[in-house]
Amino acid sequence: MDFQILISNLSNPTLLFFVLGILAVLVKSDLEIPASSSKFISLYLLFAIGFKGGQELSHSEFTREIAYSILFGLLVSGFIPLYCFFVLKRKMSVSNAGAVAATYGSVSAVTFVSAVAFLEAQQITFGGHMVAVMALMESPAIIVGVILMRLYREEGEAKGKVGSIVQHSFTNGSVLLILGSLLIGLIADSKQAEGIKPFTTDIFKGFLAIFLLEMGMVTARGFSSFKKYGLFLSVFAILVPAINGCLVAYLSSWVTDDLGNRFIFSILAASASYIAVPAAMRLAAPKANPGLFVPMALGLTFPFNITVGMPLYFAIIQYF
Numbered sequence: 001m002d003f004q005i006l007i008s009n010l011s012n013p014t015l016l017f018f019v020l021g022i023l024a025v026l027v028k029s030d031l032e033i034p035a036s037s038s039k040f041i042s043l044y045l046l047f048a049i050g051f052k053g054g055q056e057l058s059h060s061e062f063t064r065e066i067a068y069s070i071l072f073g074l075l076v077s078g079f080i081p082l083y084c085f086f087v088l089k090r091k092m093s094v095s096n097a098g099a100v101a102a103t104y105g106s107v108s109a110v111t112f113v114s115a116v117a118f119l120e121a122q123q124i125t126f127g128g129h130m131v132a133v134m135a136l137m138e139s140p141a142i143i144v145g146v147i148l149m150r151l152y153r154e155e156g157e158a159k160g161k162v163g164s165i166v167q168h169s170f171t172n173g174s175v176l177l178i179l180g181s182l183l184i185g186l187i188a189d190s191k192q193a194e195g196i197k198p199f200t201t202d203i204f205k206g207f208l209a210i211f212l213l214e215m216g217m218v219t220a221r222g223f224s225s226f227k228k229y230g231l232f233l234s235v236f237a238i239l240v241p242a243i244n245g246c247l248v249a250y251l252s253s254w255v256t257d258d259l260g261n262r263f264i265f266s267i268l269a270a271s272a273s274y275i276a277v278p279a280a281m282r283l284a285a286p287k288a289n290p291g292l293f294v295p296m297a298l299g300l301t302f303p304f305n306i307t308v309g310m311p312l313y314f315a316i317i318q319y320f
Contacts, residue, residue, distance in 0.1 A: 014117055015306060017209040021216020033214040041211045043177060045113050048200040049131055050178040054185020055193055056128025065256055066129045069265075072255045073133040076269050077140040080244055081105030085148045087240075091232055092292075098149035099281045099288035100233075103297050104240060105141025106273035107134055109178065110215065114306045115267040117208060118314075119260050126260030128185075134268055135179045141273075142280045149285055219299050233292065237272075237300035245270030245309055249316040259317060266313035270305055272297035 024031040060066075081101035088097035112134050119126060185193070248269035252262040274297040281288050 012117070012121060014114070014205060014209045014212050018212040018216040018219075018303070018306065021213045021218075022220045023216075025217050025220035031217070033210065033217070038211070038214050041207050041214075044207055045204075045211060046109055046178045047181045048204050049109075049113060049116065050135075050181025051185040051188075051193075051196075051200050053128040053131025054182040055188070055190070056185075057132070057182070058128075058186045058188075058190070060128065066127070068255050069127075069129060069133055069261065070136060072252070073137045073265070073268065074140050076244075076248060076265070077105050077107070077137040078144050079105075080269065081141045081144045081148070084240060085145070088236070089152070093287070094149055094152045095285040095288040096292055098145040098152075099277070099285050100236075100293045100296065101148065102141045102145030102281070103274070103277045103293040104244070104272045104301075105144060106139075106277050107137045107268045108271035108273055108297070108302065109134070110211070111267055111271035111302060111305050112264070113208060114212070115264060115310060117205060118310050119263060122314075124260045124263070126264050127256075127258060128182075130261055130264045131178065131182050134264070135182065137268055138273065138276050142277060145277075146280075146285075215298070215302070219303060233296055234300060237296040238304050241270040241272065241301050241305060242309060242312070245305070245313045246316055249313045250320050252317075253320055262317045263310075263314055266317065267305065267310060270301075270309055270313065272301045274298045274302075 081098075081104065084104050085097050085101040088100050091097075092100075116126075245266045249262060249266035252265040255265070256262060272293075274294050278290050278294055281290070281293075
């Protein structure tokens with residue numbers, strides 16, 4: 001690993017604001033981001049990424065590489081929850097195992113945003129179609145998790161309706177916004193799109209810094225409630241994403257030679273959803289405990305990925 005990249009990443013202002021958020025909770029500060037402001041910033045980040053991705057995609061032809069990238073993303077999103085479920089089922093109930101497995105098979109839009117900032121710091125571009133790949137990777141893991149819970153459901157557990165869950169995963173606000181923004185960016189006139197470039201590009205990192213400040217506070221609050229579940233889940237929340245990210249960093253070379261695209265693939269494979277999956281699991285697995293999979297994704301996996309994970313995956317991509 002290039003330690004200069006690791007040091008540079010750790011000194012990134014957006015990441016330092018994440019650390020500040022953690023410190024604010026540890027020292028019991030009254031610092032707080034209003035819920036309405038936080039929601040607006042979340043929507044803005046998804047909108048900006050989707051729109052810029054659509055604009056990039058509009059300037060390129062639909063190639064075989066794009067088709068392979070979409071297929072590869074879907075396969076990764078479907079396979080990860082499959083093997084995770086059988087590892088987790090040894091230690092917890094079927095409902096919890098399915099929910100946690102779906103969490104780690106699905107993707108985190110916020111981790112994707114952080115990965116984009118990392119690439120920009122390295123002055124590396126990525127294909128606009130990777131935004132579409134990210135959005136499409138939300139659902140397969142949820143579907144696989146639900147199917148596994150139905151197949152191995154415990155006595156007295158209700159069947160989840162796969163159709164309702166699939167519909168919910170695509171109509172989830174974050175997925176709908178990023179897909180819609182991607183489509184608008186794709187069909188928008190380039191000259192007209194220049195008019196909102198200051199909004200979608202120039203202020204992006206500032207909003208990201210404020211958002212990660214709040215993510216730091218949320219992480220610190222959730223971590224204390226997670227510790228009681230023991231060492232197994234703590235190790236799982238770091239080791240499994242690291243394995244997924246490293247493996248896909250290598251395997252993605254079969255799909256594309258583009259450094260930026262391969263890095264996005266690796267971070268998507270390593271990320272864990274704490275927005276779309278919890279919302280879907282309310283319908284699919286009401287017995288699943290959000291106190292397990294949300295703190296795992298947000299309190300351990302997310303900090304690991306944006307500090308150590310991204311430089312690690314980037315180093316593997318450079319090596320292979």
